[in-house]
Amino acid sequence: EITFDSCNQLVSQFEAVVKNPVRERSSVYYTGVDLGTACVVLAVLDENFKPVAGAYRYADVVRDGMVVDYIGAIRIVRELKAELEEKLDTELLYAAAAIPPGTDSLDGGAIKNVVQGAGFEITALLDEPTAANAVLKIQNGAVVDIGGGTTGISILKDGKVVYVADEPTGGTHFSLVVSGAYNLSFSEAELYKRKEENHKELLPVLKPVIEKVASIINRHIKGYDVDEIYLVGGTCCLAGIETIIEKQTGIRTRKPENPMFVTPLGIAFSC
Ligand code: ATP
Known part of the structure; x- marks a missing residue:
């Protein structure tokens, strides 16, 4: 652990x-x-x-x-x-x-x-x-980097990367959802989303797009014995994202204090 x-x-x-x-x-x-x-x-x-x-x-x-x-x-x-x-x-x-x-x-x-x-x-x-992972130093599990444009997945076994993938879904899509739901311009939505005080209210709005990310993770880790997911990347600053990903993947999901x-x-x- x-x-x-x-x-x-x-x-x-x-x-x-x-x-x-x-x-x-x-x-x-x-x-x-x-x-x-x-x-x-x-x-x-x-x-x-x-x-x-x-x-x-x-x-x-x-x-x-x-x-x-x-x-x-x-x-x-x-x-x-x-x-x-x-x-x-x-x-x-x-x-x-x-x-x-x-x-x-x-x-x-x-x-x-x-x-x-x-x-x-x-x-x-x-x-x-x-x-x-040069910072996290994980031996076994999946590192999931949810950035602005993409989600990167890296699976580690005994400290070695055994699989990597990248998919074009990330924080930009989260901002688009916020923009649509709140009738804000993209840049207004982007700023609204980054404010921690809005996270609680935003979580249910963003749940479908988080579930989409979780389904991407599920697809890539299938066939590998992953028992822990580690979240990094700016999008994982969103409070509660780990709970939804954990629920959808059925795999214990953790993140550092500031994943950015x-x-x-x-x-x-x-x-
Ligand atoms: P990629 O890895 O896809 O090329 P990137 O390296 O630019 O993108 P990061 O810097 O890891 O990605 O993350 C940027 C994303 O994180 C943006 O979509 C931004 O809105 C989001 N983000 C940054 N801070 C927060 C925050 N406090 N709450 C929610 N999202 C945030």
């Missing part, structure tokens, strides 16, 4: 350094670049793999795991890199990046080019749920 203690501690350290970067000297810095559908996140670790800085921006440069605005993506990564370099008073050289599983041959090249185009030397390119930054931190760990 895993505890989320070290994951929770790492994510809260990260949240703290996003606000107040640590300017102590380090011989090397490792940057994780998570180019997401909804959000571009940069996480910087020092020589001891401690978070020292981070920055993120909501952006629309990737859709369904594909880079759709190549120039915009480079610009955002470059700006976030410059912002962090100024805060840390150093140059950030090395970065790792991640791609949704299954998009490798199609889009791995584009993500790599974006990270290089922004001025990094790329040291690793891995799939998102595998990156998340697990993948970017895991990417940085793999740098």
Whole structure:
């Protein structure tokens, strides 16, 4: 049985350094670049793999795991890199990046080019749920990363990834449902959905789309002996999502305190 203690501690350290970067000297810095559908996140670790800085921006440069605005993506990564370099008073050289599983041959090249185009030397390119597991350190079970555009599933057996998949359903679809139900524009719905105080009221509205995600999970884990599901990704910030997924899958479902930054931190760990 895993505890989320070290994951929770790492994510809260990260949240703290996003606000107040640590300017102590380090011989090397490792940057994780998570180019997401909804959000571009940069996480910087020092020589001891401690978070020292981070920055993120909501952006629309990737859709369904594909880079759709190549120039915009480079610009955002470059700006976030410059912002962090100024805060840390150093140059950030090395970065790792991640791609949704299954998009490798199609889009791995584009993500790599974006990270290089922004001025990094790329040291690793891995799939998102595998990156998340660099922080979660799960031996057996399924890591489910529900992001903005996609849901990534990674099944682990004795600490090794035995299956990965990615499906184009994620937080964007949740926002569309909120938009329809409340007669809000997409961006208003997106903001409404992210507010924790609205989660209790939103859960029944979002239940069908959560059940859809659960059915995707069920389809992929069929045939594997999965007895625990670990949720990460921004969409899993939704309070109560784990209860609906647990009910629909019949599998114990858990999530860390803040599932949002697990993948970017895991990417940085793999740098
Ligand atoms: P993908 O992995 O699909 O490419 P991404 O990496 O951008 O996307 P994340 O950053 O993990 O995905 O998650 C972004 C999603 O999480 C968005 O849909 C956003 O609305 C949602 N999200 C972020 N914070 C919250 C919150 N507090 N409550 C509910 N949803 C949230």
